[in-house]
Amino acid sequence: MPFESEVSNWKYSNFLINKKNKFSKNDILSILSKSEIDEAYRVISAWDSYSPTPLISLNKLSEKLKLNNIFYKDESKRFNLKSFKALGGAYAVEKVSKGNKEIVISTATAGNHGRSVAWGSKKLGLKCKIFISEYVSEFRAKVMRSFGADVIRVKGNYDASLKECVKQSKQNNWQIVQDVAWEDYKLVPKLTMAGYSVMMKEISEQINNEQFSHVILQAGVGGMAAGMVAGIARYLNYIPKIIVVEPESAACVLESIKSGKIEKISIKKESLMGGMSCDEVSLVPWEILKNSVSHCVTVSDNYIGKTVKSLSNSEFSEEKIVGGECSTPGIVSLIGMYNDIEIRKKINLNENSNILVFGCEGDADEELYQKLLTE
């Protein structure tokens, strides 16, 4: 089937307008401050292997959809760790350890956050304990071990791995570096979000004089989306439409925006987009997202393989892109929203639109990536 007719059938699953949408730069920067954001950039940009990841034009896709431009932030190139998560966990490890070589770092992870924490710990010569659920692939576990971490597999889902991490960390006096906030644990998740905001600093310098009309942000517990919103408040002097995309099976941000308060959802089937298969938005991200997000959209897993292949076959851009499962939902939701003429009009997707999407990860799980490419 030719590419054009193929994408014309793509659909989003759910769409929601945030009735409480009111972007307030001051409110956002009172939660994650300018100085916290600037400090993250100062520290991370001084790391040996630091260089900005590419911002790629998906010019073939924007021509097909008759949009002005679609920009894709390619995080497959982030520090050889293959995802934006490299910016968060490793930065938090550096800040909380404060040069102390004796502490032991611990975390629970769906994969990429743990890789970042393990890498950051190794860089500083710290011991590291990583808790993973039964759903995290052995491939991802192996990569974390290759950075010297002890990987502990826990029966059950992500929540179970986090509970076990908290329990053992209390017993052994390990320092938890988690990307999820809870009532008395907000500082470290804020550090991870500040780390992620480096992406927006880079983008603000890569975009030259153009302005984004729409920014589509993937969400699991919302840390990356909120970090980007904070980056928008810090680095841009205009307000694009901010759209959060989630797997249809794990729409915890959409459900919370719908009701106006944090909703814990029940996940019936884990999404293939493992890093985004989360049942509850984290506290600090929620405070940022609840008013700044203009729309929420969800997508099914059905288009993941097709998008991974199209990125790799240079059907969307001049160059080949290695984009893993969590790199796909921004593109899928954009195509789905575009194909619905009412929604297209409602959110002003037209020939003047410049859209920003995030290629959050490359082939971070090489085995899954190969499967998606070939199936």
Ligand SMILES: Cc1ncc(COP(=O)(O)O)c(C=O)c1O
């Ligand atoms: C690989 C990966 N993990 C996790 C997430 C979700 O991040 P957060 O839990 O901070 O919302 C994403 C976002 O798309 C992702 O691509």
